[in-house]
Amino acid sequence: MNNETKIAYFSMEIGLSNDIPTYSGGLGVLAGDTIKSCADLKIPLVAVTLISKKGYFRQDIDSSGRQTESPIHWDPSKFMIRISKRVMVFIEGRKVFIQAWSYKIKSITGGEVDVLYLDTDVEENTSEDREITAVLYGGDDSYRLKQEVVLGIGGVRMLRALGYHIKKYHMNEGHASLLTLELLLKNKRDVESVWHEQWVWDFDAVKDLCVFTTHTPIEAGHDRFSYDLVKKVLGDIVPLEQLKKLGGEKYLDMTLLALNLSEYVNGVAKKHGEVSKNLFPGYEIYAITNGVHSFTWTCQSFKQLYDKYIPGWANEPELFVRAETIPDSELWQTHLSAKKDLIEYVKEATSIELDPHVLTIGFARRFTSYKRADLLFLDMEQLLHICEKGKLQVIYAGKAHPKDGPGKDIIKKINDLVKINNDKIKIIFLKDYNIKMALKLISGVDVWLNTPQRPREASGTSGMKASHNGVINFSILDGWWIEGHIEGITGWSIGPKPTESSLTIVNDKTDAEDLYNKLENIIIPMYYHDQDQWIKVMKNSIGKIAYYFNSHRMMRRYVTEAYLS
Numbered sequence: 001m002n003n004e005t006k007i008a009y010f011s012m013e014i015g016l017s018n019d020i021p022t023y024s025g026g027l028g029v030l031a032g033d034t035i036k037s038c039a040d041l042k043i044p045l046v047a048v049t050l051i052s053k054k055g056y057f058r059q060d061i062d063s064s065g066r067q068t069e070s071p072i073h074w075d076p077s078k079f080m081i082r083i084s085k086r087v088m089v090f091i092e093g094r095k096v097f098i099q100a101w102s103y104k105i106k107s108i109t110g111g112e113v114d115v116l117y118l119d120t121d122v123e124e125n126t127s128e129d130r131e132i133t134a135v136l137y138g139g140d141d142s143y144r145l146k147q148e149v150v151l152g153i154g155g156v157r158m159l160r161a162l163g164y165h166i167k168k169y170h171m172n173e174g175h176a177s178l179l180t181l182e183l184l185l186k187n188k189r190d191v192e193s194v195w196h197e198q199w200v201w202d203f204d205a206v207k208d209l210c211v212f213t214t215h216t217p218i219e220a221g222h223d224r225f226s227y228d229l230v231k232k233v234l235g236d237i238v239p240l241e242q243l244k245k246l247g248g249e250k251y252l253d254m255t256l257l258a259l260n261l262s263e264y265v266n267g268v269a270k271k272h273g274e275v276s277k278n279l280f281p282g283y284e285i286y287a288i289t290n291g292v293h294s295f296t297w298t299c300q301s302f303k304q305l306y307d308k309y310i311p312g313w314a315n316e317p318e319l320f321v322r323a324e325t326i327p328d329s330e331l332w333q334t335h336l337s338a339k340k341d342l343i344e345y346v347k348e349a350t351s352i353e354l355d356p357h358v359l360t361i362g363f364a365r366r367f368t369s370y371k372r373a374d375l376l377f378l379d380m381e382q383l384l385h386i387c388e389k390g391k392l393q394v395i396y397a398g399k400a401h402p403k404d405g406p407g408k409d410i411i412k413k414i415n416d417l418v419k420i421n422n423d424k425i426k427i428i429f430l431k432d433y434n435i436k437m438a439l440k441l442i443s444g445v446d447v448w449l450n451t452p453q454r455p456r457e458a459s460g461t462s463g464m465k466a467s468h469n470g471v472i473n474f475s476i477l478d479g480w481w482i483e484g485h486i487e488g489i490t491g492w493s494i495g496p497k498p499t500e501s502s503l504t505i506v507n508d509k510t511d512a513e514d515l516y517n518k519l520e521n522i523i524i525p526m527y528y529h530d531q532d533q534w535i536k537v538m539k540n541s542i543g544k545i546a547y548y549f550n551s552h553r554m555m556r557r558y559v560t561e562a563y564l565s
């Protein structure tokens, strides 16, 4: 069954459905969308990730408005099949056995992709080792490194044990970089130089096999481990001086390791490609801008609308270019239906009743400082003044990493604002953001807001999801929005145009001023007084954004530029 040569796609997190909580945010959902497009397009690919049996975490909000976390308990056997094959890796000198769960994504086109979830929770392992694949992004450096050993080294061994023939290994972010070492050891030519008595390593053979996608536009975002820890966990599978040449002198930098051993490297938006080139001078770094899986990220009412006016859209999202053919009134009714669906959802979750006729803004993503979820509230007085021109409803959702203090503070801040009782603005925070809620939000609001600090949003994808449902983007010009934005035509920008690739000085005040200005003078007036124009922008969101920012287009580019080259 595994005779066909395949691409192996490695990702620490994969978000395929709400029932399988093995993701934390955009990176995992992108991986899920990638896999779904491969199934639709019959791209021969097998995916490898960790089972994360306690998920990332379940988020609650306590009475003081702060995030609390608890483990998620889910049962893989309800969704996937356990494979009896086991492989072994050495961790801290112990044998650690790994099993895998297989989950098959089947497309109605007949395509199929197997997703392998690696799991160390087997009887032969010590109780500590059984926990290695329990919590996504949990624990300390040592725990993370062990997870990466299981993913990278264990993953390659599992594919081999299952008889896969792999043409390319695609690392989605640096968490899987250790796979390069496993490939290196396998490719090490058993030639002992007579003169130097050194091994000859076949770097080119490994490079030929590897594709690396980086997702982080700043230095501090990259995984790195001290060599003491590496030695403790990994032993000396690769001689230290050799490893330092590949992964850095001071510490093992997983991005550097992948960069040094991949023939093809890319960033996830054009701007991010440039930023990455500046971060890593001397490396050729290309750019393939992200996309989202159209069928997954289109809500029920819009699916019906597209089936009627743009048949074939799901497997050929280029057809969205014909969004113009949808009658205005039907588009609006379809949007209202999605909006009412969201309002119902909010009522069930919070007992708060929103008004379908009030301009509704959505903001949902990981809560981390650079995303500036609270930028809208920088000047509360001014915001309240603006709302006299037209009422506003704002819905927030998102988790902060358990160790991200500043991110958690922003969650508290938003939850404090929820309590302000004002008839001009209603603020909602929905707890425990997940894939299902994301679909409700990105389809049910009128405007999708994104306010990251430039240039830290490598791509961003939730705005692409919004555009699939005629929701209009209002965002800082960073990541994908630089490519999707045409002012007043496809949506609106916030703040200045991006000029240089280096970290620009953060100016919350300038950005907030522009946000308030456009809200007051363009967005609120158009929403309440010029519906024809509003619907035009909605159609452009579909016809000029969704048609391009989808994962079918993205995967065709990976095939021709990264996999087949």
Ligand SMILES: *Cc1c(COP(=O)(O)O)cnc(C)c1O
Pocket: 024, 025, 026, 027, 029, 364, 365, 366, 433, 434, 435, 438, 459, 460, 461, 462, 463, 465
């Ligand atoms: C799409 C998605 C994200 C990514 O959102 P960004 O705005 O691109 O950061 C995060 N979490 C979930 C659940 C998503 O569906």
